[in-house]
Amino acid sequence: MNSKRVLIAGCGDLGTGVAEYFVAKGDQVYAVRRSGTVFPHKVRGVTGNLTELADEALPDVDLIVLIMTPSERSPAGYRAAYFDTAQRLTERYQSAQTPLLFVSSTSVYGQNKGQWIDQDTPPIGAQETAKILLETEQLLARALPSIALRCSGIYGPKRYRMLDKINAGEVWQANSWTNRVHRHDVVRALCHLAEKVLNGESLAGHYNVTDDTPVSMWEVKLCIAHLLGVAVNLPDDVAAFLPISGKRISNQALKETGFCFAYPSYVSGYEELVKAYLAEQSA
Known part of the structure; x- marks a missing residue:
């Protein structure tokens, strides 16, 4: 089988995972990152703002994987990271019609009353x-x-923000529905769909990348607090436990492509994460 040429546009944590997968297969991997000169083994890396790179710095490839992180959580930060970068890639690769996977977000679904969201639900940002x-x-x-991979809340190694807040005893906000996906499953979904694209298979224009278990935020926090051994003060009013906002997202379309989640619910993933967190705290 001929090796493929893959460009990782945004080689951070997720991009590194995808790059390592294709390198292990013997494919040629190119990567661009905004800062830092250390790239995964055997990856041909370029450091710089992708929107400012000349065509010569962006090689001819068989597939592009676009995984950006905004420098700030503002409209300006998002436009610079996502739209402007995508526009530059279309300028460079439209004539060749190079296929592209884009890591998007389930935030494009603005529904917020506990509705179920599936592949056919129209996004209302x-x-x-x-x-x-x-x-x-x-x-x-x-x-x-x-293909847009609409990812829900990504958790996994070194992503300790929620754990820090629970450990510090931060007051919980009103309960809501939440959707989670483990970092490893995001990487695996990217590689799974990438292989199908490279094999010429017909796919949808987007997929929801989220685990099998939409859950209330309080349930997740209670699980984490238990694993951390942290006491929590819960209200006596049972009604307070009912989620009052959020949405529940289905991953059925992704699973119909043959994808299986290594972490189908948050429980096993957070058990691993809390174990690593506590080990670092005691080191």
Whole structure:
């Protein structure tokens, strides 16, 4: 089998996981990152703002994987990271019609009353940042054979923000529905769909990448608090436990492509995460 040429546009944590997968297969991997000169083994890396790179710095490839992180959580930060980067890639690769996978977000679904969201639910971006993600998806879909992977809340190794808050005894906000996906499953979903694209299989224009278990935020926090051994003060009013907002997202379309989750619920993933967190705290 001929080796493939893959460009990772945004080689952070997720991009590194995808790069390592293709390197292990013997494929040629190129990567771009905004800062830092250390790239995964055997990856040909370029450091710089992708929007400012000349065509010569962006090689001809068989597949692009676009995984950006905004420098700030503002509309300006999102437009620079997502839309402007996507626009530069379409300028470079539209003539070749290079297929592209784009890591988007389930925030494009602005529904917030506990509804079930599936593959056919129309996105209604309520926040400006979500609208920019939708604009980016649409820009890519017009210009290239692209697939948006709409990821829910990503957790996993070294992602300790929620654990820190619970450990510190931060007051919980009103309960809501939440959707989670482990970092490893995001990488695996990217690689799974990438292989199908490279094999010429017909796929949808987007997939929801989230685990099998939409759950209330308080349930997740109670699980983490138990694993941490932290006491929590819960209200006596049973009604307070009912989620009053959020949404529940289905991953059925992704699973119908043959994908299986290594972490189908948050429980096993957070058990690993808390164990690593406590080990670091005691080191």
